Amino acid sequence: MRQFVSGNLNYSSWSIRPLLVVRKVELPVEEIILPLDFPETTAQLKAISPTAKVPLLRWDGTEIWESLAITEFVAEWAPPGAVWPLDAERRAIARAVSSEMHAGFQTLRQLCSMDIRGRAPTPDMTPALEADITRLQSMWSGLRTKYGSGGPFLFGAWSAADAFYTPVVTRFRTYGLALSGAAADYAAAVLADPLFRTLEEQAKLEPWWIKYGPGGTGRSAGYLNP
Known part of the structure; x- marks a missing residue:
């Protein structure tokens, strides 16, 4: 199994950082989006991720659950210079x-x-x-x-x-x-x-919203057209 699991493309900055790297080098993975802050999403993440968070790269039985680590994994897979500068x-x-x-x-x-x-x-x-x-x-x-x-x-x-x-x-x-x-x-x-x-066009088409309380706290989520 080779999957890249992310949160909403519109909101999940932690997800899109390594996702852009994955897409740039055309890593052969299936992209899965799990919309954040829904109860069912939390349950799904607990079942597949050691941290119950995104992003997550699932690669032939190995789970890599942190954005910098995913980026370094992809850099080792890709040709030199494709992810980090050659110099x-x-x-x-x-x-x-x-x-x-x-x-x-x-x-x-x-x-x-x-x-x-x-x-x-x-x-x-x-x-x-x-x-x-x-x-x-x-x-x-x-x-x-x-x-x-x-x-x-x-x-x-x-x-x-x-x-x-x-x-x-x-x-x-x-x-x-x-x-x-x-x-x-x-x-x-x-x-x-x-x-x-x-990525921007895909984010615009997503059916979910996330709202924040004062100072970026107190997140809630829902569907744009329930």
Whole structure:
């Protein structure tokens, strides 16, 4: 059995990061979506995942349940350079910024939940949110300046780092957060990439919604047309 199990494409940022990697290299897997926050989904995930969470890669009897680990597995399966840059320095920095995304930007993620098809008011600018945005502006601009020759992405050619920051790019659009210069150009390139555009169209067609309470807490879910 070879399956990639994800949550809603519209909302599950943890899912779409490795999913974009899987799709980029055309990993031969069946894609399964389990919509989040429904009781039946929770039961299904408990039955197949060690953590009862998504994403999950099921590969010939092996279960890989964490987005960075899935990405590294796919990188070992794919040709060199397909997931991470070939150059050792670029590859190390790409992994570093991907890990930073994986563990950081808590305020942005809490106040600006991913909603690819949605548009929402810009949240109040707290010092913590401003710090996250400033770091992303600086990072994206700096990477584009130093490593961006040869393509529109962070390291020129597409890499897993772009997959990890795609959900962040969508947040800037959803909540009307401003970027400038090279960072704005990078965000525009991500949103125009056919890999993302395909996922975006699929997200728009999903029949489920998720709503959040204040500060991104208290999630509920339902069907758009019950």
